[in-house]
Amino acid sequence: MSQSQETPQDTSQDSGQEAAPAAKVRVLLVAWFLRPERRWLGEFLPPERFECSYVGLDERVDSTRMRTPGKKWWQLFRLALKARRHLARHPQDLLVTAFPQVGFTVGLVNLLSFARLPHVVWYFNCGHEYQGPRKWLSRVAYRSVHRFIVYTMHERSVYARVFALPESRFHFTHLTGPELKAGEFRGARERFGLAPRYIAALGSSGRDYDTLFRAVEGLPVQLVVVAHPSALPSGPVPPNIKVMTSIPQEDYLRVIAEAELVAIPVNNRETASGQMTLIQAMSLGVPVVATRCIGTEDYIRHGENGWFVQMGDVEHWRRTLRSLLDDPEARRRSATEALRFAQERLTDRAGAQVLADLAGELSPLTDRGPGRPG
Structure with missing residues (x-):
């Protein structure tokens, strides 16, 4: 090699340039109870790793009844459509919904609109086994859900059978909620x-x-x-x-x-x-x-x-x-x-750690650089 030829070198360190910061995981949380003062799990996700946005409803949703009335289904489908519009304008890396009914409506709307992103349903407890048309529709809507958060070990096998899904999609953790004094x-x-x-x-x-x-x-x-x-x-x-x-x-x-x-x-x-x-x-x-x-x-x-x-x-x-x-x-x-x-x-802080671990598992974008598409 002649003296005039130069060997290629990595000059990034010599030039003082710093590596680009890792891209944050974009998380959309969808629940009827979300308010400015109630950010749910997003309040406890580390901001250096996660960028959270929220979709909720302004009006009160009656969650006391054993069966979901028609008015509530109408509210939940409106919530699902609101979430879908948000996704169209602001692409996300991970979607988190609360309760089976919201998971159902959001899952169905996303399926029909060909939305594709990891979806986690939190607070997944059905109270009883679904039968007939409701079971069939739920199997359709839940097909695109990546993880269901359940609160007993026994429910993993029950729901896998009822909804015809792999048991590995049902993740057990203890039920969490706001810290109470x-x-x-x-x-x-x-x-x-x-x-x-x-x-x-x-x-x-x-x-x-x-x-x-x-x-x-x-x-x-x-x-x-x-x-x-x-x-x-x-x-x-x-x-x-x-x-x-x-x-x-x-x-x-x-x-x-x-x-x-x-x-x-x-x-x-x-x-x-x-x-x-x-x-x-x-x-x-x-x-x-x-x-x-x-x-x-x-x-x-x-x-x-x-x-x-x-x-x-x-x-x-x-x-x-x-x-x-x-x-x-x-x-x-x-x-x-x-x-x-x-x-x-049993606090939402503990639940946020579970979600952070799941995000690392479900979203390969956690290590993606700043030039990510979308």
Whole structure:
């Protein structure tokens, strides 16, 4: 080689040029409850790695009913169309929707409009196995969903069979929600005229209030039930039971926070029920007694952060409730352990870490440079 010839060299370091920063993963979160003050998982995703945008609804969506009424379906299809318009204007790397109904409407709209991007459905709990046309339509709509976040190990195989999808698409993690502080939810007794000591039972999906009503009859404590009328047993209500059918979410949490115990009676052998009330009680440091079933087995360690009773066993419920009401030290220990468990595993901050890990798995664009298409 002659002296006039030069060997090619990498001069990027010599010239002082820095490597281009890694491109951020663009995440679109779609849920009816999103608000400027409620950014859900996006609030906890590291901003140096993720760029989040949001699509929600301005009007209130009724999420208390066991079945989805026509008005709500109309709202959810409008939400899905709103999300699709956003995607057309602002391409994304990952789509995250909340609850099966939103996953269904968004999945169907994206399928019909040939949208192609990784889609994760959060809060995927169907309450019961779908049948007939609804099952067939769901199989169509969910075909393009890449991951379903489920909250019990058992549901992975159930939903894989029901929706004819690989079990690997169903990812188990503990149910998460906003971090709650018990001191911020006070005044339920005065607001609703509740007894000084009461047991709270809340929620509608898959509940077994018939068993619980019979178990507390004659106990020297009030039972406060917050549920949709369709979830309640027919016939007269025992005198030590107070039923409320519709209260704001903040009051719902007040009722939990001031209870001696939270009871979660379940009669559902198909899918999971009761986890939302369970994590709210744990997060507020309230002891929990729950039916041993699909929806509670992955959360409660019997005698440590809660107690199990057998499904439909009136006497087992009665003995357990009476024993715990007479043992404040056992309630205190359980409440402390439940709160620790909730702070470690049941907050949206923990959920955001799960989403960050999934983004690395589902979006190969995480390592893509700044010259990405779209």
